[in-house]
Amino acid sequence: MVGAVSPSSKSLGKKMLSNIDFSKDKLIVELGPGTGVFTDLIINKMADDARLLVFELNDNFYNSLSSRINDPRVKIIHDSAEFIHKYIGETEKLDVVISSLPLMVFPEKLRQDVVNESFDCLKDTGKYIQFQYSLQSKKLLESKYDQVKIQFTIKNFPPAFVYNCTKK
Numbered sequence: 001m002v003g004a005v006s007p008s009s010k011s012l013g014k015k016m017l018s019n020i021d022f023s024k025d026k027l028i029v030e031l032g033p034g035t036g037v038f039t040d041l042i043i044n045k046m047a048d049d050a051r052l053l054v055f056e057l058n059d060n061f062y063n064s065l066s067s068r069i070n071d072p073r074v075k076i077i078h079d080s081a082e083f084i085h086k087y088i089g090e091t092e093k094l095d096v097v098i099s100s101l102p103l104m105v106f107p108e109k110l111r112q113d114v115v116n117e118s119f120d121c122l123k124d125t126g127k128y129i130q131f132q133y134s135l136q137s138k139k140l141l142e143s144k145y146d147q148v149k150i151q152f153t154i155k156n157f158p159p160a161f162v163y164n165c166t167k168k
């Protein structure tokens, strides 16, 4: 379920956030924060009137994040990533989804459900940003998004690929 040997580096986090325009991207979802390395970076960058919804299924990570993060812009949610729609308004759409989920170790149905849910909840101009340790997710993400740009960093253990996906 965790799908990682250690928390990600700040360097990978900075790469994950490098294509986000925090002056415009104000409704943000993070999937699979773990210890919150990326969550802290997002909180430092997000606008005063932005909102961050954080989905973490693991009890220990959820409890630790909930007790540590006390910011009115942030909601820590103890639910699975394929249920984003339950936590946004009926007419609301997301600017960004930042995902650390270990997609390729998920069962096929969950993998599809998470990717479809993120896509459906994003604005047409929205961004889906995912890191993985391999290029295995390329086909899956290209089947949904018109553009999938991949960055790579060795400043993480293990080295990681960042997928930047947009609808147009």
Ligand SMILES: C[S@@+](CC[C@H](N)C(=O)[O-])C[C@H]1O[C@@H](n2cnc3c(N)ncnc32)[C@H](O)[C@@H]1O
Residues within 6 Å of the ligand: 001, 002, 003, 004, 006, 007, 008, 031, 032, 033, 034, 035, 036, 037, 038, 055, 056, 057, 058, 061, 079, 080, 081, 082, 100, 101, 102
């Ligand atoms: C690879 S870890 C990434 C943690 C952290 N973002 C980092 O990069 O160090 C994946 C995280 O996704 C969480 N997770 C796994 N399945 C999930 C699901 N269906 N919904 C929400 N979170 C999930 C795990 O509990 C874990 O915290």
